Amino acid sequence: MAGKHSNKTNKGIRFRLGVLILIFAVLSFVIVAGRLLYLQVINTNFYQSKAAENQTKDLIITPMRGSIYDRNMTELAVSATTQEISVSPTNIRTKGLASVEIKRDEKGKAIPATDEEKEAACLKYQQRIAKLLAKYLDLDYDETLKKIQRDQSYVRIARHVDADIADELVQKLSDEKLSGVNTTEDSKRYYKYGNFASQVIGFTNDDGQGLYGLELQYNDVLKGVAGRVVKATNALGSDMPYDYEKYVAAKDGNGVVTTLDEGVQHYLEKHLEEVLAQTSAKKGVCGIVMDIKTGEILAMSTKPDFDLNNPRVIPEEYTSLLNELNNLSGDDYDKKYSEILLNLWRNKALNDTYEPGSTFKVFTVSTALEEGLVNDDSTFTCGGSKRVKDKTIRCWKDGGHGTQVLKDTLANSCNVAMMDIGALIGTDMFRKYFEAYGFMDKAGIDLPGEATGIFFDNMGEVDLATASFGQNFQVTPLQELCMVSAVANDGKLVTPHVVREIVDADGNIQQTMDTQVKRQVISKQISDKMNNYLENVVSQGTGQNAYVAGYRVGGKTATSEKQPKSNKKLRIASFIGLAPMDDPQYAVLVMVDEPQTDNKGGGAVAAPVVARIFEDILPYLGVEAVYSDEEADRQEITVPTLTGQSVDDAKKALDDLGVDYTVKGDGKKVTDQLPVAGISVQPDNKIVLYCGEKKPTDKVKVPDVSGMSVETARAELAQAGLYMKQNGIASWRTSGASAAVQQSPAAGSEAARGSVVTVAFGNNVTSQE
Structure with missing residues (x-):
């Protein structure tokens, strides 16, 4: 009985054990099946991508960024083909481990290497590659070695490597039988003229994305579409045969043809640099040249500026900025350095706002004329101030301007007259035209960061009075230029722009930016009248220093206040100039922010700069000078070739030209001359004929003629063996107050004997107009 009971017990145990095993097997199957379902169905995309990631190498092909051109297709920004250098650390490690030296026993049988020996061989292999990369790419060796030792399949080592350097590196690696280093086509941005139009053109980051200026505004046009190379790799990370490769070509970016003119931009920047140096303007200077009929920006610049090829470096010539960093360190240094760079990158013409001052009087007079509130015969009396409610608001001229007709109120830049005219306009009408002239909106230029002006929410009587002469509200220099240009352009307000066309890599036009007329603000009749008034400002009024011989120039001066207004140094x-006034085509604005000079007036500081810009750009743009009889002393004469002629023939040639001369030596023939043939001089200069006597060839120091009269300056330069080209205020308007206000080359520099020094003369017309 006992035996049977034992047998039944064993059977029961085996049965239960079998059931448990079956249950465990079923559960295991369910778990495995569930896991497989999760991996292969539910989360299949994730693991497929992981598998692809481990089995393929995906390389990005950087497209060639489109070029930026001036209006004449001069290249301003281009991209050059370079190479990106990368490494495959896992591949290098595999090769390194396999490079261990094979040792053999006495019978020639290979002795397996130890782990320590393999690691030592790997390290040596990595070090050899790191040394070559550091040498050819000018990198830190230790940092490069760390990158090579990462547990990754791809690590970028360097970008924008010149092709010849990359080729030398690849050849050296091949010679030393080292692998794991890859090269991929890349591109680098180059700016051919350094700091030329830097705030307008802007720059990119290392990845080729636009950060400022046109590079940012037109980034989507310029950047193109990246391509890809997908390569299959084996377990060691090495490339599989070509059959396993997929190639998607990159699409290069389109080019941008700007409205900028390289020549006009050069002249603008030259004269802005000069006025910055002369006035030590604490907050810099800016300028714009615009075609008023089309809105095309021919030139735009802010000084100080920066080198587009090194945008994060403060140029050495700006010592005052560098001096601000001398006594700083740590976070204070970094903060100040960043602040300076951001200021250098700013385009003052459209990123900053200011109180426009007296250039805004063009708005006030044109509005009143358009509404029929005033006419040519309207008179206004200025006693030096005006009481508006509980405020006494002064004119810039102590004692006032007396009684004036409308044209003279603009020529005299009279604040009291403007307040009287503003009162006739009224707040509602004033705001209506303020909006019509575009001040309530951005000018709409195709550049990033354009600021918006600040105007009164609720305009009161005092606000109206001060606004009538351009104070207590804010606009951008570009908005102000557009307003004056609209007045001169038959009353039409146009949208300013800096891009003319989009072109493909072959130069085919893809898109054209046409002129956009926003609205007709005033009538052509009033525009013609205003042009007459603005020319009168230069011929008779506060803008006399903007005179250019041979050209009819108009414009308006301004001296704006800054906060706190009690500080008269701020x-x-x-000055905004227009030319030629018989048919206004071009407008030029120059703004000098906080000039460190005794006379801070727009007529004394900015108007002469605009005159010199017009003097250079108008002939360049094909506008022919027409000299009156009164301007005979400004008409230049080209010195003929006199060397080799008889003295009598040379004298006759100069007499026929109406040029004075002196003879040095007693020879019968002219053996040399000063200045050399082809140089242009004004009739008041004296030609030197050398007849046997040797002409001096040493360089001379340019004397400082600032503050001198025309006659004294010419004599001073002649004494140094130099010739003077006079420009600036009209000769018949010079007086005891007229003096040299600028010269080029600068005083103290060296010049060859016979060189021409351009000297601008001006009157101290006003300091607060």
């Missing part, structure tokens, strides 16, 4: 001198 002023902005500006």
